[in-house]
Each structure stands twice: as C-alpha cells, then as structure tokens.
Amino acid sequence: MAGNIRPAGVFDTSYDEDMAIFRTPFSKGFWGIAFLLLLLVPIFAAMHLIPHFWVGIVMRLCITVIAVQGLNILTGYTGQLSLGHSAFIAVGAYTSAILGRELGLSFFVILPISALFTGLVGLLFGLPSLRVKGFYLAMATLAAQFIIPWVIEYPLAEWTNGNRPLNVPAPVIGPFNVYASYGDDAALSAENSISLDAGDTYIVDYVSIFVSSEGEELPEISVVQAILDDNGNVIADDELPNSQFTIIEGDETTEIRFVASKEALYTVTALPTDTSGASYTMEVTARKALSFADENAFYYIAIPLTVLLVFAGHNIIRTRTGRAFISVRDNDLAAELLGINVFTYKLRAFFISAVYAGVSGTLLAYETNSLSLDFFSLQRSVEMLAMVIIGGAGFPLGAVFGTGFFNVFNDVLIPRLGPFIREGLLFMLPSVPVENIFAAINPVLFGLALMIFLILEPRGLAYRWEILKIAWKIRPYSY
Amino acid sequence: MTLSAFWRKNQKYIMWGTYLVATLLILYWLAPIIADQKISRLIQATVSGILIGGIYALTGLGIVVVTKASGVFNFAHGFMMVVGGLLFWTFFTTNQINVTFTATIILALLTCAMWMTTVIEKPQGAFWDNMSKSLIGKILIGTGIAQLTQPVKLAKLIGTTIVLALVMTIGGDSWKWMHAIVGTITGSIFLGLTIERFAIRPLVGQPLFAMVLMTLAVTEILQGFVQFSWGPLERTLPVFDVFKDMGIPSPIRLDYRPTLDGIIIIRTELLIAFILAIVAVIGFIIFFRYAQTGLAMRAVSEDQQLAQSVGLRVREILAIVWAIAALLAGMAGVLAGGATSMTPAVSFIALRAFPAVLLGGLESIEGVLVGGIVIGLVEQWATLLFPGMQAGPELAPYVVLMVVLIIRPEGLFGEKMIERI
Numbered sequence: 077m078a079g080n081i082r083p084a085g086v087f088d089t090s091y092d093e094d095m096a097i098f099r100t101p102f103s104k105g106f107w108g109i110a111f112l113l114l115l116l117v118p119i120f121a122a123m124h125l126i127p128h129f130w131v132g133i134v135m136r137l138c139i140t141v142i143a144v145q146g147l148n149i150l151t152g153y154t155g156q157l158s159l160g161h162s163a164f165i166a167v168g169a170y171t172s173a174i175l176g177r178e179l180g181l182s183f184f185v186i187l188p189i190s191a192l193f194t195g196l197v198g199l200l201f202g203l204p205s206l207r208v209k210g211f212y213l214a215m216a217t218l219a220a221q222f223i224i225p226w227v228i229e230y231p232l233a234e235w236t237n238g239n240r241p242l243n244v245p246a247p248v249i250g251p252f253n254v255y256a257s258y259g260d261d262a263a264l265s266a267e268n269s270i271s272l273d274a275g276d277t278y279i280v281d282y283v284s285i286f287v288s289s290e291g292e293e294l295p296e297i298s299v300v301q302a303i304l305d306d307n308g309n310v311i312a313d314d315e316l317p318n319s320q321f322t323i324i325e326g327d328e329t330t331e332i333r334f335v336a337s338k339e340a341l342y343t344v345t346a347l348p349t350d351t352s353g354a355s356y357t358m359e360v361t362a363r364k365a366l367s368f369a370d371e372n373a374f375y376y377i378a379i380p381l382t383v384l385l386v387f388a389g390h391n392i393i394r395t396r397t398g399r400a401f402i403s404v405r406d407n408d409l410a411a412e413l414l415g416i417n418v419f420t421y422k423l424r425a426f427f428i429s430a431v432y433a434g435v436s437g438t439l440l441a442y443e444t445n446s447l448s449l450d451f452f453s454l455q456r457s458v459e460m461l462a463m464v465i466i467g468g469a470g471f472p473l474g475a476v477f478g479t480g481f482f483n484v485f486n487d488v489l490i491p492r493l494g495p496f497i498r499e500g501l502l503f504m505l506p507s508v509p510v511e512n513i514f515a516a517i518n519p520v521l522f523g524l525a526l527m528i529f530l531i532l533e534p535r536g537l538a539y540r541w542e543i544l545k546i547a548w549k550i551r552p553y554s555y
Numbered sequence: 556m557t558l559s560a561f562w563r564k565n566q567k568y569i570m571w572g573t574y575l576v577a578t579l580l581i582l583y584w585l586a587p588i589i590a591d592q593k594i595s596r597l598i599q600a601t602v603s604g605i606l607i608g609g610i611y612a613l614t615g616l617g618i619v620v621v622t623k624a625s626g627v628f629n630f631a632h633g634f635m636m637v638v639g640g641l642l643f644w645t646f647f648t649t650n651q652i653n654v655t656f657t658a659t660i661i662l663a664l665l666t667c668a669m670w671m672t673t674v675i676e677k678p679q680g681a682f683w684d685n686m687s688k689s690l691i692g693k694i695l696i697g698t699g700i701a702q703l704t705q706p707v708k709l710a711k712l713i714g715t716t717i718v719l720a721l722v723m724t725i726g727g728d729s730w731k732w733m734h735a736i737v738g739t740i741t742g743s744i745f746l747g748l749t750i751e752r753f754a755i756r757p758l759v760g761q762p763l764f765a766m767v768l769m770t771l772a773v774t775e776i777l778q779g780f781v782q783f784s785w786g787p788l789e790r791t792l793p794v795f796d797v798f799k800d801m802g803i804p805s806p807i808r809l810d811y812r813p814t815l816d817g818i819i820i821i822r823t824e825l826l827i828a829f830i831l832a833i834v835a836v837i838g839f840i841i842f843f844r845y846a847q848t849g850l851a852m853r854a855v856s857e858d859q860q861l862a863q864s865v866g867l868r869v870r871e872i873l874a875i876v877w878a879i880a881a882l883l884a885g886m887a888g889v890l891a892g893g894a895t896s897m898t899p900a901v902s903f904i905a906l907r908a909f910p911a912v913l914l915g916g917l918e919s920i921e922g923v924l925v926g927g928i929v930i931g932l933v934e935q936w937a938t939l940l941f942p943g944m945q946a947g948p949e950l951a952p953y954v955v956l957m958v959v960l961i962i963r964p965e966g967l968f969g970e971k972m973i974e975r976i
Contacts, residue, residue, distance in 0.1 A: 157763070206961075215910075222953045223953050226949050461771070516780070523774070523775030531757045
C-alpha cells in the first residue's frame, strides 16, 4: 500500500522495522498524545475546560468505531457486503443486558460471553457464503437484519421486553457480592439500617431497595444519611431529598436506588401507604463492588477497549488470516487456487466482524442504560456501511475517519447548515410545510454526501490521509 | 474408508436426506397447527396470498429487469414505487386542470431533455462537423439540443408534446384517469432516467459494493424527496372506486357456510391489482421475448461488449432499462397503494420482493411470477398460523430467502452460474 513510500534513501534495516506499526518516533508520540488527550477528556470536562456532553459524545463515537471496524474487516478487507451489521449489534446488546439483568454477572464476564455469542450468530448467517457471494450474500445479511429483530421482539419477549424499552442495570466489576442484604417479610414498619464503614477499599456506589408488593402503591421510603465521626457520634443528620432516588419499576419488584455519596450511616425507613394489609417484602442491598454507575468510570472502560480493538483489527489484517482475507476480496478464485480455503476464511471474517459488533453492542447497552429495537434498524446498517465507504474501506483508520466524518456531519454540520437551507427553501417554496423540510434535510444531505464520496473518492478519507502523509514525507521533492 | 471420503462420495444423498428429514420435521411440527385451523380459513389465506403475490411479482419484475441488464441490485426500487404512487395520487386528486397540465408538460419536457442528454449523438453533416470544434457547438451537441435539427427527432418531440397537451387539456372527471396515468408515466420515466444518469452511470466499472451503496444513497435521497414533497401522511388512493361504480361488489363474499363452515372474502382491490399485475408481467415476458428493444436488452445483459460490437447502443439500452424499471415501480406503487393505502411504508414491499426475485431466479423473468406468488402464500399462511407475532410480513419472506440461499442459490428457474477465470 501507499503507506510505505518514504523519501529516497530511507530503508528498513531489520524485520522488526519492516513490521513496525509506528515507524517513526514522531508517529509513536503523536498517537500516544492523542490517546492521552482522549483519556483526559472527562478530567477536562470536570475542570470545565470543555462542555460536559463531550464525554458522552466521545464515548458513543468510540462505541460506533468498534462496530464500524468490525464491518470494515468484513466488508472492506474481505469484500463481503453486510447489510445486517446493526442486527448483530442488537444481539450483543440484548445478550449482555439479559445476562446483567437476570444473572447479575460482572461486566468482565458478560463482555466476552456476549461477544462470543454474537460471533456464533454471525457464523450462522455467514453460512450461506458456502455457496453464494456478492449480491446473494448481501441478501443473506439482509435476512439477518429482519430475522434477528423479529426473534428479539416476539419469541424472546419475556426477557427482552418486546418492542418496549429494556432497562439495563449499571454494570458491575469485580466480586459481585452484595454488602448487606436484609430481607424480611414483616420488616416494613421496622427500620433497616446499613452502616457503610469507612476504610473500605471498595467504593460503595449505590444502595438498592427491592420492594415487591401485592398492592399497587409503593411504600413511602425515607432515607436518613448520618455522618459519623471516628467515635461513632453523629455529626450531621440529613434526610435525602426525593429527587435523589431513582425508581426502576420491574415486573415483580420495584427497585429504589440512591447513590451513597458519602461514607455514612444510612437508615432506610419504608412505611406502607396502603393500610389494607398488603404485604411488602423489602430487600436492602448495598453494592460493595465497584460499578460504573458514574459515567466517567465507564468512559475508562470504553476508550481503552476501542483503542485495543482498532489495533487488534489492524493486526489481524497483518497476519496470515488477514492476508487471506484480502486475497479473498481481490480474487476469490485465485485465492482458492493458492490453497486458501475461501469458505472458512469468509466464515472467520463473519465471526470476527460479529465479535466486534457484540463488543460494541455490550458497550452500547451499558452506556445507554435502556435498549430499544429502534437503535438497530436497517437504516443504521446502511449508515455504518456509509461510514466504512466514506472513511475508506480496507484501510486501518477507515473506521475512525468514517465515524468521525459521519458524526461531525450529522451533529455539527447539519445543525449549522440546516437553518440556512431551511430558510432558503422556505423563501423559494413557501407552500411547503416547515415540518416536511425539517424531515427531508437529513436524509437528502446524507444521501448526497454518500453519493459524492462514491463518485469522487470511492477509496475514502483514509486514502486521502495516506496521500497527505506521503506528500508531507517526500516534500519538497517528489521523486 | 475415511469419513471425508465417504462424505465426498455420497454428498448428494446426504444433503438431500438432510433436507428430507428437515422437511418431515417441519411438517410434523406444523401439522397439528394446520389441523387446528378451519378449512375455510386456510383457503382464505391461500387466496389472499396468491392475490398479494401478484404485487410482489410486479415489484420483483422491476428489480429483475435492472439486475438482468446492468447487474445492479436496485435497493431504491421501494422508494421509486412510493414516488410513482404519490405522483399518481397528486394527479388523481388535483382538480385544477391548469396545474396538472403544466406539471405534465414540465415533466415531459424534462424527460425529453434527460433522454437527449442520455443518448448523445452527433448529427451527421459538414455543418455539425465544423460546429463540433467550437464551444457553442460542443455545448449544443453535449446537451443533445443539436439532435433537434434532425427532422424525425423534432417531429417525434413535437408530436409527443402535442398529444400530451391534448390529453391533459381535456377536462372532466372521466379524464382524471388519463391525467393521472400520463403524469405518472412521464414522471416515472424522468425519475428512472435521472437515477441512471446521475447515480448509476458514473459508477460503471466500480465494484458491486459501490453499486449497492449507491442505490442505498438514492433511497435516502428519494426518502427525503418524498418527505419534502408529500410529508409522512397516510393517503388513500381511490383508484379502485371506479370498479365499485361499475357494479362489482367490494369485497366479493363467497358463502361456503354449508360445505366449509365459513365465508371466503376476496378483496376486489387486491383481485384487480392481481389481474393488472399479472397482465403486466406477462406483457413484459412477451416484450422481452419478441420485441426488438426487449431482445436488445437481453443481449446487453448477456455481454455488453459483444452487444456493442454487433451495433447495439448499450448506453441507450441501459437508460431504457431504468426507465422501464421506474415505470414498473410506479405501476406497482399505484396498485399496492390502491390496494392498501399510500404511505412511505409501501417501500417495504420492495424489500419483501427480493426474496421473491431470488426464489424465482435472478436471471429469470418468468420465475418472478412464481416467486412472488410463493412469497405471498407463505406470508399469508404464516400470519394465519402464528397470530399476533407479525410473522407474515416481517419474518416469513426472509426465512424463505435464507432457505433458498442455502439449498438452491440459483433459484427455481435461474441459470447456474459457472465462473471462468
């Protein structure tokens, strides 16, 4: 590829140099600083140097980058068109959400399980590649895009909540034990108190109270936060305001959750509002385990994982498997004659791509805390294909560029340009309703951008970046 | 004998044995569910399935025509249907004669202009040979205006415009039909030519991936255009009311209570749409078999270079193909919209027509008819057997698609592809 062009007289002198990802100290430093800056985003946000919503934006961007990198491996490197990528993300997201909800597993257990499971589903829908290719395979993935959401919505509705949003619990790391658990049928009039001791090595993040009631009404919950000094004397005594509770209604139990922000003695009182004799069961749970109820904590999981997976994707391509992928894309018949088992390599590409989708789905599920099938439409698959094309299909940085361009285009450019276009159209065509213009701007601009890239630069932004780098390296003499 | 040698020797028998066992298992699973249903319900589902299959066949035909001739799998077909249907709605419901008249003339002129820029040819003669060296001459030739110096072409253009104008000026409710049909035809042809000219032609020679994405981009733009021009509203397309006025009952009820314990309802709209769709499909089969243009299209689909070398204008034929596909899409859109209601959701019919196309075989025009009807049947049966799960429209066609891809990728009537290096 063009990336290896260097000024005349500069050669690799060892195999290590030839294989290096960072060829110069400058590039190593550049990417290192970029990674550091990325890690510092929440700290900058906390220092009010940048607006706080950037943390969420960067995180969502990274989650998309993982998925697009997977699609890039399948479509860009192996040449197998996939129209069902967002369905695979849905598999990952729902698997992890169900594992977290039903079993309460640690995040680090959930992540590989759901990634592998998504990979297996990907293998299943890659099976037609035994006999077909091209359009036919695109149709198989289109079938996946419709069959998977149907399976999630109807037969699995018991676990996935059907087409209604599914709440995802905050992810838990480490020993997934509970610190204190009080369950007592007659305890509702009594007081349950939990003391959260000082000097623990774990951070206590939240306290959950599960109430199962036969009556409709929730009990009246009040929590008193008492801060103690070293001798056990109460220094301050506050009742938490209602706004600090989160009430998560489940099918059988209602979870009332609040964040224990300080080391204190919390006294939970629950009084039944219904005096007709309905019985409540209360279970007070303080999670001692480290969890990511805090947004910034999850950021530090998502970002390193993204960097790791983007590099892993790049490295997969540099191995024997990756070279086989590229040969399958360039000419599958020739690849077969060279002794490459085309079918197994196509299946491997499907598997890897689906694993990436699964990781992305897991992160998405725990980042948004609420899943709905609308996230995983055909439209989303098309958008991700567009990201691959715009970024550069078959380039290591294609996913990053594509996702970046698409999000800048969608979140920055269209909100800026939109008003002008709207005003102009309203001026020229006053008879068209405003809401029609609103609805039309996004798809038309997206379609036009994709069309322009396909016609003018089908190799994408990453190719331009390579050209730019070469031009810089051999400046001012192009030989 | 090793296991792999055994597999290689008996591969065919093992595969077919597996398929047989799978079929028997599925039948064993379905038999009690089918037995639970009333026979009249089953017949009802079969009848509705066949009728809906007609629309799928018509939609699939538009996809096959494009795929056959140019090798592009047209994902934009669904929104071409929506645009056609909504154009028809606009012309059909607007009562102001001058509006429809102006719109049709503008569309017709645009279509002519698009056609001329599509088929660029330099007129014969010394005058144009000299002119082609100057800038003005280049522009005139490049935009196709130069072709108007040829008497035959000029006469054709003027004749078409006069006929259109005459048709559109004749007012009255009974001519509303003519207005709508003429407007939709000109609009659809314009749409097809525009897509071919600006989206497909620049990508000739690019990989398949780019082509598919281009049609998806066209889908986005058409979606935006539909939102812009018509909004997201649901509209009834009163196309089939005229049959009610003619005395055909709607819906047709067949009373089989004594024999089958039920009434079978045939929706008149679906029946008429089915008949029209079948007529259109058969008409196009005849067109591709006997008409000169149709034969030329088949030749182009076989081998573009060879077709060019025997004197066919490949570029012109590809443009015609897209115009025909857009016409078919418009017709399918009008029929589907008239049978149900005209919303952007009509575009999903095209997605469900893809399984029909693959089932019939991507190269086979006759196969589309069978494929469409099978998909319609499967859809209605799935709706009947698994109620409350949207199994019909949302799942069944794609399950059929997966089965076809695994068992017989070339479809029922398709040609088995032999790859040559």
